[in-house]
Amino acid sequence: MSLTGRVAVITGASSGIGLACAEALVRAGVAVVLGARRADRLEQAAASLRAAGGRAEAVTMDVAVEAEVTRLVEHARSTYGRLDVAICNAGFGYYGTLEGTPPEIMRRMMDVNFLGTYYTARAALPGFRDQGRGHLIFISSIVARRGIPLMGGYSATKAAQAGLAESLRSELVGTNIHVSAVYPVSTETEFRFAMQRDYGYTVSGLGPKQSVSAVAAAVVRCLEHPRAEVYPHKASRALAVLNAVAPAFTDRLVRRYGRRRDTQTAGADTSVD
Numbered sequence: 001m002s003l004t005g006r007v008a009v010i011t012g013a014s015s016g017i018g019l020a021c022a023e024a025l026v027r028a029g030v031a032v033v034l035g036a037r038r039a040d041r042l043e044q045a046a047a048s049l050r051a052a053g054g055r056a057e058a059v060t061m062d063v064a065v066e067a068e069v070t071r072l073v074e075h076a077r078s079t080y081g082r083l084d085v086a087i088c089n090a091g092f093g094y095y096g097t098l099e100g101t102p103p104e105i106m107r108r109m110m111d112v113n114f115l116g117t118y119y120t121a122r123a124a125l126p127g128f129r130d131q132g133r134g135h136l137i138f139i140s141s142i143v144a145r146r147g148i149p150l151m152g153g154y155s156a157t158k159a160a161q162a163g164l165a166e167s168l169r170s171e172l173v174g175t176n177i178h179v180s181a182v183y184p185v186s187t188e189t190e191f192r193f194a195m196q197r198d199y200g201y202t203v204s205g206l207g208p209k210q211s212v213s214a215v216a217a218a219v220v221r222c223l224e225h226p227r228a229e230v231y232p233h234k235a236s237r238a239l240a241v242l243n244a245v246a247p248a249f250t251d252r253l254v255r256r257y258g259r260r261r262d263t264q265t266a267g268a269d270t271s272v273d
Helices: 016-027 039-051 066-080 103-131 152-171 191-199 212-224 234-245 247-257
Strands: 007-011 031-036 056-060 085-088 093-095 134-139 177-182 203-205 259-261 267-269
Touching: 007 016, 007 066, 007 103, 016 031, 016 039, 016 085, 016 212, 031 039, 031 066, 039 056, 056 066, 066 103, 085 103, 093 103, 093 152, 103 134, 103 152, 103 177, 134 152, 134 212, 152 177, 177 212, 234 247
Parallel strands: 007 031, 007 085, 031 056, 085 134, 134 177
Antiparallel strands: 093 267, 203 259
8 A cells, every 4th residue: 555645543642652653654645643641742742743744633532432532533534534544552561460460450451452442443444444445553562472471461452452453354354454463572662661650660571672663664564565464573473483383382481581570569561562
């Protein structure tokens, strides 16, 4: 798909992967509508994109509220007359044992990570069907393909995203509506600093890392040449394959090389990776 003149909505777009995707898409000639909760950061991001010559709008919204997601999508269509791409990026995680994960945190993770994706896809698909084309991008995580210790809740919500993407692809076979799941490895974003501020600890990892710009570049390539699955860190796909053929060995591997808590307090890790 040629990207020039297309229109995209992006959730969780005030920073991190979402903002990096917006910047990359604007450079490719795409008009973007940014959605997130932090109005000041969102407006600042949109203004920066416009100053660089792009077309950008900001809609303050909570991805866990269906009516607000619908408003985001409707704003894109009413402003630009169409919608071609919906990037479901908003998400956060929690680091701790299963019994140490409060039910309210688990519910919020499901609301944001999974239901936010569901709401966005549900709002975008009718228009895609009417115009005969469109592309849904789910920013998932490599932990959707292989859960890691002390992130069971986050892994589960990301796996739910992957299952939804697979089901939708099956439903849309033969159409020009594409659904892609993106599986980044650990990605450095400002959310880790917010986690330290709000919960008093940080998480580090021994595994591979990548930049937000690398993830955004992979998303742009996927939009230009649609693929079902995208692994921005190409070698990470081997982890999913290894888990399929040798799950017990992979258990030991991820326990050894997974994330480490830098203090003794568990809490939210709101990076989308």
